[in-house]
Amino acid sequence: MIKINGLSKSYGKNEVLKNISMMFSKGKVYGIVGENGAGKTTLFRCIAGLESYNGEIISEHSPLKNHLGLLLTDPFFFSKITGKEYIRLLCNARDKSNLELESKNIFDLPLNQYASTYSTGMKKKLAITAILLQENEYFILDEPFNGVDIQSNIILIEIILKLKELNKIVLISSHIFSTLSDTCDEIHLLRKGEQIKSVQKSEFKHLEQEMKEITIGNRIDKLEL
Numbered sequence: 001m002i003k004i005n006g007l008s009k010s011y012g013k014n015e016v017l018k019n020i021s022m023m024f025s026k027g028k029v030y031g032i033v034g035e036n037g038a039g040k041t042t043l044f045r046c047i048a049g050l051e052s053y054n055g056e057i058i059s060e061h062s063p064l065k066n067h068l069g070l071l072l073t074d075p076f077f078f079s080k081i082t083g084k085e086y087i088r089l090l091c092n093a094r095d096k097s098n099l100e101l102e103s104k105n106i107f108d109l110p111l112n113q114y115a116s117t118y119s120t121g122m123k124k125k126l127a128i129t130a131i132l133l134q135e136n137e138y139f140i141l142d143e144p145f146n147g148v149d150i151q152s153n154i155i156l157i158e159i160i161l162k163l164k165e166l167n168k169i170v171l172i173s174s175h176i177f178s179t180l181s182d183t184c185d186e187i188h189l190l191r192k193g194e195q196i197k198s199v200q201k202s203e204f205k206h207l208e209q210e211m212k213e214i215t216i217g218n219r220i221d222k223l224e225l
């Protein structure tokens with residue numbers, strides 16, 4: 001369980017998260033959606049302990065960050081570290097050593113190559129592989145599908161469903177609605193730092209239609225094509 005009570009976050013005078021309260025249960029996948037700048041990444045960074053905030057974040061496994069696999073939108077790698085060394089470094093941090101990496105290289109990455117020379121999608125796949133091998137309880141995946149090829153997206157969806165089966169908690173942000181409806185149990189919608197609504201799986205179709213109508217409005221008509 002992860003419980004967020006009255007979470008607020010400001011950068012200077014700009015309040016980017018306003019009184020957010022959410023509850024995440026084991027064996028469930030949660031989507032966080034909202035337009036650019038809505039506050040999704042900031043929310044994830046607060047949960048991960050990378051930002052200060054007002055309010056409360058409580059978790060069953062504590063401290064939360066020691067049980068969290070965090071995939072940021074743009075993973076960072078030191079310049080002289082290979083894929084294999086990166087995975088080992090992260091696993092050692094969780095006291096997991098002697099891993100047989102070749103057989104667990106599910107995305108067929110060139111693990112002996114420097115990670116900094118990987119493409120954007122490869123970097124993301126390396127970061128995902130490492131947090132999976134850490135055997136975390138909680139996973140935060142900030143735009144995991146972005147920049148990753150179709151084959152890997154298919155693998156990623158199956159991984160998320162497997163994590164759910166293993167009773168983990170998974171939080172995902174995505175700008176592609178279908179990836180969320182394929183994986184999530186509940187979706188939280190943020191707008192300008194406010195929690196607008198929370199929608200259960202049975203209502204996803206309705207939410208997608210509503211978001212489409214609000215977003216498109218009469219924009220296309222204005223073009224007079």
Ligand SMILES: Nc1ncnc2c1ncn2[C@@H]1O[C@H](COP(=O)(O)OP(=O)(O)OP(=O)(O)O)[C@@H](O)[C@H]1O
Pocket residue numbers: 011016034035036037038039040041042043
């Ligand atoms: N380090 C920072 N300093 C100042 N303002 C910031 C900082 N990080 C984020 N913000 C602001 O906080 C707000 C929320 O940003 P955030 O990155 O959380 O949005 P997001 O929903 O993840 O957006 P996107 O979909 O574009 O990734 C934005 O107005 C952004 O400019």
